[in-house]
Amino acid sequence: MDILAPVDGSDCSFRALGFAIEMADRYDGSVDVVHFAETESASTDAVVDRAQRVLDAQDVDADPEVSTDLEPEFRPSDRVGEDILDLVERRGYDHVVMGNSGAGALERAILGSAAETVLNADRVPVTVVP
Template sequence: MDILVPVDGSDCSFRALGFAAEMARRYEGRLDAVHFAEAESESTDAVLDRAARVLDAQDVDTEPEVNTDVDVEFRPSDSVGDDILELVEDRGYDHVVMGHHGAGAIERALLGSAAETVLHADRVPVTVIP
């Protein structure tokens, strides 16, 4: 099983990463933690460092990465969801584990939700962690 975990720096994305790490260990799967950003920076380094600590604590042997093949000047989260789906297709992931911020209906209507975009695309099994 090949598992993708998008991490955005939020606590819920790191809870999703911990859940996915346990899943990968249990099912002897491969796990990739990916942060989407326009370019690497101190912020992306901080996200990767925290992700690496979560993976180390779960004894999962993989390095988190930054996907900079995106334009994130102003991106509604449903566009990030599309980027996640493209990565799923390109790399052939079997499962996606994502955090969800639990935003209300107004926030979802204005901003969209990457988790909802991936979930509603119905292209790959998705586990959503609050």
């Protein structure tokens, strides 16, 4: 089982990464970690470094990557959701494990939800970790 674990720097995304690692271990699979951003910066480096520490602590042989293919939009998390789906299709992932911060209705209306976009697409099994 090939699992994609997108991380955004939030605690819930790192809880999801831990769950993805456990799932991959249980089902003899692999985990790829990706962080989506408009540009690489010190904050993207911090997210990738934290993800690498989590992977190293669990003896997972993987290198987190940063995808900067995002186009700025009004609802950036919808764009991230679509980019996750594009990556799933291109690389053939079997499952996506991602966090969801539980934003309120107003925040979702303004910002959207990457997890909601991936779930609603119904293209790949998804586990959402709060």
